[in-house]
Amino acid sequence: MKRKAESQSDRSNGKSILKKRAKTVLSEEEVQKCFRKDLFDKDVLKKHTKSYAKSEPYKHSVIDTLINDKLLRAVRDEIRDNVHFTPKETDIYKIHQSGDLANLDGLDDGALEKLPSLLKLRDAMYSSSFRKYVAKITGSGELSGRKTDMAINIYTPGCHLLCHDDVIGSRRVSYILYLTDPDLPWKEEWGGALRLFPTKTFEDEKGEKTITPSPDFTKSIPPAWNQLSFFAVQPGESFHDVEEVYHAESKEQLERDGGRIRMAISGWFHIPQIGEEGYVKGAEEKWGKNSSLMQLQGNPAAYDFPKALPVEVESPEKDSQDSEESVFEEGDLDxxxxxxxxxxxxxxxxxxxxxxxxxxxxxxxxxxxxxxxxxxxxxxxxxxxxxxxxxxxxxxxxxxxxxxxxxxxxxxxxxxxxxxxxxxxxxxxxxxxxxxxxxxxxxxxxxxxxxxxxxxxxxxxxxxxxxxxxxxxxxxxxxxxxxxxxxxxxxxxxxxxxxxxxxxxxxxxxxxxxxxDEDEEEDIxxxxxxxxxxxQNGNSKDKTQPPELKPVQEVGEKKEEEAxxxxxxxxxxxxxxxxxxxxxxxxxxxxxxxxxxxxxxxxxxxxxxxxxxxxxxxxxxxxxxxxxxxxxxxxxxxxxxxxxxxxxxxxxxxxxxxxxxxxxxxxxxxxxxxxxxxxx
The missing domain is CATH 3.60.130.20 (Oxoglutarate/iron-dependent oxygenase, C-terminal degradation domain)
Structure with missing residues (x-):
């Protein structure tokens, strides 16, 4: 059963005591200090914009060094020392996940004091400067700073996330910021890569077009410390998965590899909300409706394989005797x-x-x-x-x-x-x-x-x-x-x-x-x-509670797991x-x-x-x-x-x-x- 931190609920009456604290707003100078020094230079922005436009199999971008290294190391330490992770598994994924970082403000003062760098990183990622930066590269249009949507995910050996396109609700841009061991570079053979799938367009006799993903990925982006991978959510096109983190050949090898712990902060930028710059009444509903239509455009079921091939059987004629008297004939038994x-x-x-x-x-x-x-x-x-x-x-x-x-x-x-x-x-x-x-x-x-x-x-x-x-x-x-x-x-x-x-x-x-002995008499x-x-499978990330505070080392240090x-x-x-x-x-x-x-x-x-x-x-x-x-x-x-x-x-x-x-x-x-x- 999931443990709740004492700060999250009142044990006496069960009512939430999450504090209604206003989200902090970083100054422009503070935001700039959170990122690498030259990130916002015009030449750097231009380079990433061009790279994004030319990328395949669909438009995406990778920024090799995003955050101020000192800040990100502090974030990783805070996570390892204080954040509790819940193992979760469904048909599509197997991961260890924190609560929603959008709810960090709900922690009490004592708990929040343990995560100052993580809070600063969240606010910098959703700052106006960085949102405009991402919108410029992707051409996504304005992005919400109020609707934050991010969590920390840890993939240990055996963890994975299968193919999907990220199209849910008002999501506009998906991103992954890697917090792998900064002093032990991740090796490609360990797995854990973000993999992108191309799509094929089919046209039927009536000229109706259907887009469907191919079964083989064509782009693999291995994790790396302080690397940001992101792409605009494209209904029916932005299909991707996270490659399984592969097991080591031995416990000793796993220890030398640092446990192969793929830690990352992943999330989405959303359509502007009421009161925000770029908000358009009805835009979110229209986006959701169009997304669904894009996913169902044409006749996608026609390109699903295998097809059912049911064969009708001939019913034997019933004789006048009781059906229970039906027997296997000698030929049937043979x-x-x-x-x-x-x-x-x-x-x-x-x-x-x-x-x-x-x-x-x-x-x-x-x-x-x-x-x-x-x-x-x-x-x-x-x-x-x-x-x-x-x-x-x-x-x-x-x-x-x-x-x-x-x-x-x-x-x-x-x-x-x-x-x-x-x-x-x-x-x-x-x-x-x-x-x-x-x-x-x-x-x-x-x-x-x-x-x-x-x-x-x-x-x-x-x-x-x-x-x-x-x-x-x-x-x-x-x-x-x-x-x-x-x-x-x-x-x-x-x-x-x-x-x-x-x-x-x-x-x-x-x-x-x-x-x-074949001659031994069989028992009935x-x-x-x-x-x-x-x-027991787990739910997707908790949208209502802030991260629970408990050291994460237990995820990486677990030596014996059930096969x-x-x-x-x-x-x-x-x-x-x-x-x-x-x-x-x-x-x-x-x-x-x-x-x-x-x-x-x-x-x-x-x-x-x-x-x-x-x-x-x-x-x-x-x-x-x-x-x-x-x-x-x-x-x-x-x-x-x-x-x-x-x-x-x-x-x-x-x-x-x-x-x-x-x-x-x-x-x-x-x-x-x-x-x-x-x-x-």
Whole structure:
């Protein structure tokens, strides 16, 4: 739970006692002293203005030395000694962040006395002189000095910020001022760079143009002490991210690198407010409206990939007998046994799976694939990971993989079925299929698997859409999205061969299964808690409280951190309360009891998850850190169900707002015995 400083609230009645102190105004002479001596010279201003105008992929500028070095060192010391940072994580970022520096004036006298240099820096950055300086370079027009919007962000190894365009509300100019160690220059190989993405303009048959960002960045700006990077916020164009700060090879190396602490003050200049020079009534509302229109200009969805490719299934004719008497025919079993562990074809096991789905709307099935077929799949995936991929997306797409885009929504590699196979034997294709194609085009779309899934979920399936995904370490992710409409079954078959993804207990169990005597009698699977864990995410920066005072060394000096390499798939409850926030940033409460993460599953090997997902539930795959031992591989599928079946399951569809229980329940690891499955 977030600790509040004693100066921020009255413990007796809960009322805020933030002081209503007028913001200080520095004299022009004081402002000039805060910056480097020649910054405001006409020749220097002219140089930066020309550089900005010629910059690519969109207009931006970098000022190598901005602030008086003595002042900035004092600011860094004050931050390290006094400012408290809160770790925050959502689908789009992982950072340590202070409170809003706009609220420094709310601190009591004793607390504010500890941050005099930081206060001076803030007031100098939002002074009339510097705002006009930035406006001249960017051509942004007048900027507000009253609406200050800045915070201190610290990126330690594993921290990152994914692709976005900064378009929220009245923002006009974005900036980052780096406070990295002044005596230990930041190295480019440590990561943490500001990276800019180019955009492409598409024109349809009607002449309507759409601008969308490319999946590859073309400009990288590494951090440096006292460096300012800034650009005008351009809706639909100013896409950027912050590269992950990479882990060191060892603790000793990390110590030699000073902890790789990327500290920076970042923020925005806004449109002038009422009473300020340059204020125009209605301009802020118009800016916000135009920004939204720019982001949605043309038909951006037409250039989102991958596209859904749902395949309608033929419903078998119902005979006069009870539907529960439906059985697997001998041919069905022969087909399924090529791919699936026999345990999951027994009547008792299927009944338990179905009961679990009916109770919690979800289930995990470990060791779904048979030992023989899974060994073949593992060998294939391990071989694929050893092959070097081109770094450029266009080069990648010359092969069998495509790149998910645009990057402010998702980025990963994918394959889709070339055609609906309806259970066709792999011999029916013009070449030998790879294991991933065999799962994608033969096994999962087959009527035999569909029959198994209907028995396992008690749902009638009407459509299916499957896709193979590869999330490359240090590159890939999918941001939070929801789906419209009725509840549907969503499957994910984890095929990640590398360990260390937070599911080691199950991995160990799988290894033990491999060593078991195949002739040993199997136990019938029973319900147990899976490794699914709620992950507490943080809110975006606090707009109402000043920074909390507590030394920051704890951020950089934390030696042992739980291994978290990302790659987990997360389901979250929808949150419509923050309509004015960036839709790409899905937020969760910092209070454990208000945590809106429904459940999360790490990357796994040979484990199937089945979820009855209701409309409005968000889902994403967390960015995969470069520190992961491999890529995340899976087959993801959407299976639409009959509306009548959905109505029967309405109360248990995965909304989960009323349940505090973890919904994923698994079954003990299964081994392939030679016992007869029998008909079901």
């Amino acid at each position: 087909f399924l046994l090529k791919y699936m562990s026999p345990t999951y074809l027994t009547p008792d096991t299927l009944e338990q799976v179905a009961a679990q789905v009916m109770e919690t709307s979800s289930v995990t099935v470990p060791d779904l694939l048979s030992k023989k077929f899974s060994a073949k799949v593992r060998e294939y995936f391990e071989g694929q990971e050893k092959l070097a991929l081109p770094s450029n997306s266009e080069e990648i797409e010359k092969g069998s993989w495509k790149v998910a885009k645009p990057p402010h929504k998702h980025r990963f590699l994918y394959q889709q079925p070339k055609k609906a196979t309806s259970g066709k034997s792999k011999k029916g294709f013009d070449r030998e299929l790879t294991p991933i194609e065999e799962i994608l085009q033969v096994f999962l779309p087959s009527p035999q698997f569909r029959k198994w899934l209907e028995l396992a979920t008690q749902c009638e399936i009407t459509k299916h859409d499957v896709i193979a995904r590869r999330f490359r370490k240090g590159m890939d992710y999918s941001l939070a999205t929801s789906h419209e409409g009725e509840a549907r079954l969503e499957l994910c078959l984890g095929l990640t061969p590398s360990p260390g993804w937070g599911d080691d207990e199950e991995s160990d169990d799988e290894e033990n299964v491999e060593e078991e 699977p029973a319900e147990r808690s899976s490794s699914s864990k709620s992950k 978290d390499v990302g790659g987990h798939e997360v389901f979250m409850a929808g949150d419509d309360d923050e309509a004015d926030e960036d839709a790409a940033i899905y937020k969760a409460s910092s209070e454990a009891e208000d945590d809106n993460v429904l459940f999360t599953m790490p990357a796994t090997w040979n484990k199937l998850s089945i979820v009855l997902r209701d409309g409005g539930v968000l889902k994403f795959v967390k960015y995969v850190s470069r520190n992961a031992k491999g890529d995340r591989w899976d087959i993801s599928g959407v299976f639409d169900i009959n509306e009548a079946e959905e109505e029967d399951s309405q109360e248990t569809a995965v909304t989960l707002e009323d349940s505090e229980e973890e919904v994923f329940q698994g079954f003990p690891d299964s081994s392939d015995s030679d016992s007869e499955c029998g008909n079901y």
